[in-house]
Amino acid sequence: MEKFIIHGGEPLAGEVTIGGAKNHALKLFAASVLFEDPITIQNVPLIEDIFRMKELLEGLGAKITKTGQNDFCIDSSGIFRTDLDREITKRFRASVVLVGPLLARFGRVSLPHPGGCVFGERPIDLFIAGFEQMGAQFKEKDDCYVFEADNLRGADFTFRIPSVTVTETLMLAAVLTEGKVTLRNAACEPEIEALAHYLNSAGAKIRGAGTQTIVIEGLGKHARLKSNKPSQIIPDRIEAGSFLILGSLLATDLRIKKCRPEHLASLIVHLEAAGVNVEVGSDWMGVCRPETFTSLDLKTREYPGFPTDLQAPFSVFLTQTKGKSQVFETVFDGRLEYMIDLKRMGAEITICDPHRAIILGPTPLHGREMESPDLRAGLAFVIAALVAKGRSTIHNVYQIDRGYERIEEKLKQINANIKRVD
Numbered sequence: 001m002e003k004f005i006i007h008g009g010e011p012l013a014g015e016v017t018i019g020g021a022k023n024h025a026l027k028l029f030a031a032s033v034l035f036e037d038p039i040t041i042q043n044v045p046l047i048e049d050i051f052r053m054k055e056l057l058e059g060l061g062a063k064i065t066k067t068g069q070n071d072f073c074i075d076s077s078g079i080f081r082t083d084l085d086r087e088i089t090k091r092f093r094a095s096v097v098l099v100g101p102l103l104a105r106f107g108r109v110s111l112p113h114p115g116g117c118v119f120g121e122r123p124i125d126l127f128i129a130g131f132e133q134m135g136a137q138f139k140e141k142d143d144c145y146v147f148e149a150d151n152l153r154g155a156d157f158t159f160r161i162p163s164v165t166v167t168e169t170l171m172l173a174a175v176l177t178e179g180k181v182t183l184r185n186a187a188c189e190p191e192i193e194a195l196a197h198y199l200n201s202a203g204a205k206i207r208g209a210g211t212q213t214i215v216i217e218g219l220g221k222h223a224r225l226k227s228n229k230p231s232q233i234i235p236d237r238i239e240a241g242s243f244l245i246l247g248s249l250l251a252t253d254l255r256i257k258k259c260r261p262e263h264l265a266s267l268i269v270h271l272e273a274a275g276v277n278v279e280v281g282s283d284w285m286g287v288c289r290p291e292t293f294t295s296l297d298l299k300t301r302e303y304p305g306f307p308t309d310l311q312a313p314f315s316v317f318l319t320q321t322k323g324k325s326q327v328f329e330t331v332f333d334g335r336l337e338y339m340i341d342l343k344r345m346g347a348e349i350t351i352c353d354p355h356r357a358i359i360l361g362p363t364p365l366h367g368r369e370m371e372s373p374d375l376r377a378g379l380a381f382v383i384a385a386l387v388a389k390g391r392s393t394i395h396n397v398y399q400i401d402r403g404y405e406r407i408e409e410k411l412k413q414i415n416a417n418i419k420r421v422d
């Protein structure tokens, strides 16, 4: 098992280039199932979750070729199976996105309970409710979930909770339904809009993606999309945001290139309220550490609110601000457990319940040995270790590699003392 050894407390400076968004690329891989011809996807991050999605699709019969450093060509026309690999699916939540296009095209999909990051319950009730409304039958058989539908039909579905993956999965399925599907109180994340944009360029009829109401005019079960241009993965806003937080804490001058600052408006206003000056260009951001920080409260929300995926890195930031901050995680249960390790590093944190914590700062952090619990908290530990005095060891780097390509190389480029060892 690989680990990171980090010596913290040093200032950072330089430039970092942001890669393609994991949460956009994964969904485009799944969308390939709707196409009659191979699709080319560019700017794909080389991360473990993408490799798992590639293995899953190949297991079903797709042909995937790496055509450039970050480019893939996916031919899903020859898919002949619709039972998702048990081992991969149990470890990898985003595999569930495949249910939408597979069900629409083949009429049957089976999978075990999809796993992934260890926080909270991560139920699938909204997938079931959405597909049932579109005419599918759901049953549990031999420890597997089975969805069946001869023909998916039009529906008007209102989300009880706006879910990113469910919005995307239902949207993908709806492309091949008979009739119109309306999704209300849908998630609005930029990756959903980008996915719809590419599907529309290939013949789909989707309106409103990126807003709370999405309307899809289905093309029918036997229709297929036709790709007429490569798809470009949008920059990863969570990677960019994590570097912005790191730069606010430690940089004498950090420039974050190839990002979309408009996707990070909520993080930027939070940092500014804490006293950080963020320079914003059309596709770059600049940041350096201010002399003092002010504490502030944080509440995660669906997009365009503060992303839950930046809650852990931002909480590390709050350990260095002056005064009392409250962190309120509203999206997931159990996403504050990593704070126990921050406390062991010297942070003054009271975890009030599974959703709320109080942080008192600023407190010096000291290096220690930690285990990455999931990809976002894993990166937060890297940030904490870079802030801390002394040496830290972060185990279970696989979790960080799930979401961030060559993170230690990017960090080294800006002066960080980080080493990957076996």
Ligand code: UD1
Residues within 6 Å of the ligand: 023, 026, 093, 094, 120, 121, 122, 123, 124, 125, 126, 127, 128, 161, 162, 163, 164, 165, 166, 187, 308, 309, 331, 332, 333
């Ligand atoms: C996606 C992102 C993840 C991000 C999250 C929230 C991907 C691959 N992952 O995850 O990085 O942290 O959005 O921005 O895109 N829920 C239910 N029932 C369901 C499904 C979801 O109750 O059937 C709940 C979840 O438990 C959670 C809430 O809905 O409380 C939102 O989660 P959701 O948006 O579904 O997260 P993911 O799509 O899994």
